[in-house]
Amino acid sequence: MDHVTRGFRGRRDTERSDRIPPGQYETRDFPVLSAGPTPHTPLETWTFTISEGGEERARWTWDEFQALPSETITKDIHCVTKWSKLDTAWEGVSVDTLLDGIETDAAYVMAWSDGGYTTNLPLEDVTDGKAWVAHGYDDEPLDPEHGGPARLLVPHLYFWKSAKWVRGLRLMEEDEPGFWESLGYHLYGDPWREQRYWGD
Amino acid sequence: MARAAVLGRLNWLLAELVELVPETPRVKSLVLAAPGWPGHRPGQHVDVRLTAEDGYQAQRSYSIATPPDGERVVLTVERLEDGEVSPFLVDELLVGDRIELRGPIGGYFVWDGADRAPLHLVAGGSGIVPLMAMLRHRAGLGSAGPAALVYSARTEGELIYREELDRLAADDGALRIAYTLTRERPPGWTGYDRRIDPGMLGEVLGGADPNATAFVCGPTRFVEVAADALVGLGYEPGRVRTERFGPSGR
Numbered sequence: 001m002d003h004v005t006r007g008f009r010g011r012r013d014t015e016r017s018d019r020i021p022p023g024q025y026e027t028r029d030f031p032v033l034s035a036g037p038t039p040h041t042p043l044e045t046w047t048f049t050i051s052e053g054g055e056e057r058a059r060w061t062w063d064e065f066q067a068l069p070s071e072t073i074t075k076d077i078h079c080v081t082k083w084s085k086l087d088t089a090w091e092g093v094s095v096d097t098l099l100d101g102i103e104t105d106a107a108y109v110m111a112w113s114d115g116g117y118t119t120n121l122p123l124e125d126v127t128d129g130k131a132w133v134a135h136g137y138d139d140e141p142l143d144p145e146h147g148g149p150a151r152l153l154v155p156h157l158y159f160w161k162s163a164k165w166v167r168g169l170r171l172m173e174e175d176e177p178g179f180w181e182s183l184g185y186h187l188y189g190d191p192w193r194e195q196r197y198w199g200d
Numbered sequence: 201m202a203r204a205a206v207l208g209r210l211n212w213l214l215a216e217l218v219e220l221v222p223e224t225p226r227v228k229s230l231v232l233a234a235p236g237w238p239g240h241r242p243g244q245h246v247d248v249r250l251t252a253e254d255g256y257q258a259q260r261s262y263s264i265a266t267p268p269d270g271e272r273v274v275l276t277v278e279r280l281e282d283g284e285v286s287p288f289l290v291d292e293l294l295v296g297d298r299i300e301l302r303g304p305i306g307g308y309f310v311w312d313g314a315d316r317a318p319l320h321l322v323a324g325g326s327g328i329v330p331l332m333a334m335l336r337h338r339a340g341l342g343s344a345g346p347a348a349l350v351y352s353a354r355t356e357g358e359l360i361y362r363e364e365l366d367r368l369a370a371d372d373g374a375l376r377i378a379y380t381l382t383r384e385r386p387p388g389w390t391g392y393d394r395r396i397d398p399g400m401l402g403e404v405l406g407g408a409d410p411n412a413t414a415f416v417c418g419p420t421r422f423v424e425v426a427a428d429a430l431v432g433l434g435y436e437p438g439r440v441r442t443e444r445f446g447p448s449g450r
Contacts, residue, residue: 036438198208
């Protein structure tokens with residue numbers, strides 16, 4: 001067993017949900033974590049692009065993106081800074097919808113965002129109903145500080161994988177680290193295996 | 201490079217509290233001796249893990265307040281009234297007690313001063329902690345580029361490291377420090393008396409030097425306002441680095 005801290009009991013006023021992964025605690029707020037200023041891209045110039053090997057495979061303007069079939073998603077989310085939030089309600093377009101009809105041998109994607117942020121994911125973790133490009137939260141348009149106008153939503157991985165202000169996915173044959181993954185954070189980031197940092 | 205320190209697995213280390221320094225009524229600095237500590241860069245943080253007798257655990261992240269100093273790590277912790285971990289660390293931990301920590305964590309919100317470029321800092325509340333590590337590091341460098349800090353707190357009594365900051369500024373003509381108190385000012389207060397705004401940041405930081413890197417740390421709303429203001433003043437967004445703690449950053 002790990003070192004017992006003298007005198008520490010912890011808060012036991014609430015039953016710990018079995019939906020909270022190890023090392024996490026439940027919050028009802030929605031904290032914000034970003035490495036830089038919040039970008040404010042006008043919707044008239046916003047696009048979402050699927051690309052591969054430097055070539056554009058698909059592209060939507062904001063209006064075209066809004067016209068895609070949208071889903072309501074209710075999921076638990078887990079931030080590597082230790083908070084988890086249960087039953088968050090989103091509105092978004094499934095990544096399956098965005099990749100529909102695109103033939104590829106890629107095994108990974110790099111999500112990229114306004115402001116220069118990137119994060120890498122296995123393709124199989126963003127397909128088959130596991131990931132969305134979300135544009136609504138709690139029945140409202142997504143706030144800029146939470147990633148609006150649109151962010152990636154990959155709730156089964158730590159939330160840094162759910163790139164805010166996402167503008168596209170690059171299909172890749174080989175995995176490569178994104179922004180935080182280059183700075184000590186885990187390449188994959190499964191909260192249930194507590195994959196926070198390199199070597200976890 | 202210290203960055204190599206995070207290449208391997210970050211193991212939990214058992215650190216002993218060797219000194220407790222009261223900073224304000226709600227804030228204490230924990231001086232920890234951490235055998236095996238791999239070193240860190242100013243601005244990084246650590247994960248702290250506490251374990252109860254029955255195995256229940258809680259983890260939280262805290263900024264390191266000091267520059268690299270062997271196996272000594274200083275955390276400055278603010279007691280959040282409804283928190284689970286911070287009240288224990290601030291009120292119950294005693295010299296000689298041991299807690300587990302691992303780190304260093306975070307490789308972006310860091311400053312080593314290697315390039316002598318201007319350092320622009322904006323702190324809200326306990327957001328001063330990682331910025332203090334940078335200022336302390338800078339003071340130890342001997343020669344460094346110009347630096348400026350805007351530090352916002354609600355009251356004078358809530359300013360952390362006040363005396364040390366005043367001393368640093370008095371000793372160093374290239375360091376400018378301005379305070380703003382948003383709720384309550386003592387009689388004769390000569391600092392700012394309002395929430396941060398573009399005018400204040402422009403006055404203290406002296407405009408958007410294209411070589412400056414700005415570090416902003418504080419509560420979410422504060423950081424949003426400050427970072428937006430800096431971009432509005434002409435800072436390139438990639439040179440504005442932020443660290444935010446939400447209302448539940450406990």
